[in-house]
Amino acid sequence: MSVFERFLTVWVFLCIVAGIAAGQMAPGLFQAVGRLEVAQVNLPVGLLIWVMIIPMLVKVDFGALHEVKQHVRGIGVTLFVNWLVKPFSMAFLGWLFIRNLFAPMLPAEQLDSYIAGLILLAAAPCTAMVFVWSRLSNGDPLFTLSQVALNDTIMVFTFAPMVAFLLGISSISVPWDTLLTSVVLYIVIPVALAQLWRKSLLAQSQAAFDAAMTKIGPWSIAALLATLVLLFAFQGEAIIRQPLVIGLLAVPILIQVFFNSALAYWLNKMVGEKHNVACPSALIGASNFFELAVAAAIGLFGFESGAALATVVGVLIEVPVMLLVVRVVNASKDWYEA
Numbered sequence: 001m002s003v004f005e006r007f008l009t010v011w012v013f014l015c016i017v018a019g020i021a022a023g024q025m026a027p028g029l030f031q032a033v034g035r036l037e038v039a040q041v042n043l044p045v046g047l048l049i050w051v052m053i054i055p056m057l058v059k060v061d062f063g064a065l066h067e068v069k070q071h072v073r074g075i076g077v078t079l080f081v082n083w084l085v086k087p088f089s090m091a092f093l094g095w096l097f098i099r100n101l102f103a104p105m106l107p108a109e110q111l112d113s114y115i116a117g118l119i120l121l122a123a124a125p126c127t128a129m130v131f132v133w134s135r136l137s138n139g140d141p142l143f144t145l146s147q148v149a150l151n152d153t154i155m156v157f158t159f160a161p162m163v164a165f166l167l168g169i170s171s172i173s174v175p176w177d178t179l180l181t182s183v184v185l186y187i188v189i190p191v192a193l194a195q196l197w198r199k200s201l202l203a204q205s206q207a208a209f210d211a212a213m214t215k216i217g218p219w220s221i222a223a224l225l226a227t228l229v230l231l232f233a234f235q236g237e238a239i240i241r242q243p244l245v246i247g248l249l250a251v252p253i254l255i256q257v258f259f260n261s262a263l264a265y266w267l268n269k270m271v272g273e274k275h276n277v278a279c280p281s282a283l284i285g286a287s288n289f290f291e292l293a294v295a296a297a298i299g300l301f302g303f304e305s306g307a308a309l310a311t312v313v314g315v316l317i318e319v320p321v322m323l324l325v326v327r328v329v330n331a332s333k334d335w336y337e338a
Contacts, residue, residue, distance in 0.1 A: 008221070008319040012312075015225050019232025020239060030233040034303055045230065045303075049186055049295040050193075051223035055216040056127055056291070057194030058201075060149055067146035074268055074277040078147045081264040081285035082125045083154065083162070089259060090122030091115075091166045093252035102248045107238070110306035112172045117297050117310025118252060119166045123159055124289035124296075125151045129318070130280065133287065136326045139280035147284055155289075156187055163296075174300055182299045186292055224291060224315070231294070231312055234303035249313040254321060261286035261325045265336075275336050279329045287322050290315045 023030055036043045068075050094115035103111060126133075127148055134144040160176075160183045167174050201209040232239070239245065264285040268278035290311060297307040329336075 009316060011221075011225055012228060012316045015228040016232050016239075016316075019229040020236035022229065023233030023236040030230070033230065034234065045227060045295070045298055046185065048223045048227045048230075049291065050190060052220050052227065052291045053186065053190045053295070054194045054197070055213075055220045057152070057191055058198045058216070059131065059213065060127065060152055060194070061145055061198075062149045062153065062195065064142065064145040064149045065153070067142045068150055071140075071143050071146070071273065071277050073271040074143060074273045074281050075147055075150065077264055077267045077271065077273070078151070078281045078284060079154075081260055081267070081281075082151060083158065085263065086125075086256070086260050086285060087119065087123045087162055087166055090118050090252065090256050091170055093255055094118040095170065097248070097252045102251075105242075105248060106245060107242065107306075110238075112170070113301055113306030114249060114310050115170050116167055116172050116174070116301065117293070117305070117307035118249070119170070120163060120296050120300075120307065121253070121288050121290060121293040121311050121314045122256060123162045123166070124155065124292045126284050126287035127152060127289045127292075129287055129322070130284045133283040133322055133326055134280040136323075137279035137283065137329050138276055139283070140274070140276045143277050144280040144284075147280065151284065152191065156183070156191065159183055159187060159292075178300055179296075182296045185299070186295045220291070224294075227294060228312060228315070231298070231303055231308055235309050238304070238309075245309070246313055246316070249310050250317055253314055253317060257286045257321050257325065261329075265329060265332075269336055275329075275333050278336065279326075282329060283322065283325060286325055287318060288314055290318060 033044055098106065098114045098118070099111055106114065130148060131144060133139075134141065160179050164174060164176065164179055198209070201212050261282045265278055265282035268281050273281070293311040293314065294308065297305065297311045301307040
């Protein structure tokens with residue numbers, strides 16, 4: 001894990017400060033950026049999201065799907081937690097904390113939007129950072145690759161219906177055409193472009209592929225941080241008025257991370273999977289494809305929405321919380337194998 005990745009929380013915090021300051025000093029500039037839209041798609045953000053997502057998707061080898069049969073039990077646990085537990089548990093936590101327990105401390109007009117952001121975060125399983133978490137926990141690399149490839153394949157078809165369903169049961173309406181546009185723009189097209197790029201690089205040599213991955217790796221983080229500066233330039237006024245909102249939104253996200261990682265880890269032990277399979281299975285169930293969640297939240301609800309802010313809180317706490325989960329699964333190896 002690079003120093004830059006390890007201190008992602010620090011960079012995110014600095015982007016929050018920089019974005020809020022820039023938004024207060026030059027509000028006209030950011031309002032102009034916000035108006036650069038075509039068919040409800042903000043062009044600067046769309047470009048940044050592609051730069052953010054495509055380098056990560058180049059690493060995904062969909063040819064590894066044949067490895068799924070080697071670890072059917074572990075894959076079964078991953079799919080169960082990622083698609084049947086995680087989104088629904090987050091919808092419940094959003095209802096419990098945002099609509100009920102924390103409602104008096106949050107702006108009433110943003111409650112639905114906050115819940116929508118939490119649901120978007122939970123409906124997108126991790127794609128890139130899970131490789132880092134797996135490596136830190138000595139996870140089986142082939143299992144990690146196969147579960148990521150399978151999750152990404154499923155996400156192309158189920159992200160929109162899952163989000164629409166959960167928002168519907170949360171009494172939040174989202175236009176289907178806007179949601180489908182987000183899926184095409186931020187999942188289908190980036191996956192297609194990334195796989196064409198991957199094929200082109202590998203056709204040259206493995207060394208060319210590795211060199212390209214090293215070179216383009218920082219692009220994703222740089223684009224993410226630039227997006228966050230833009231986002232907080234729009235969110236600054238709301239955060240200055242109610243700085244507690246970030247801490248309140250972090251509560252359901254933290255509970256969801258610990259609950260889902262513990263559940264996946266325990267289920268793998270119950271079905272008899274090896275520790276180096278249980279670790280990446282638990283870690284992908286706990287982390288999120290936050291780049292997609294941020295993009296979808298901005299596309300669906302806008303820069304100034306509570307949904308966009310909620311997804312960014314996920315980015316803010318992702319690295320320190322996942323490093324803690326990695327430490328727990330590593331330290332509990334003797335218990336797991338007993």
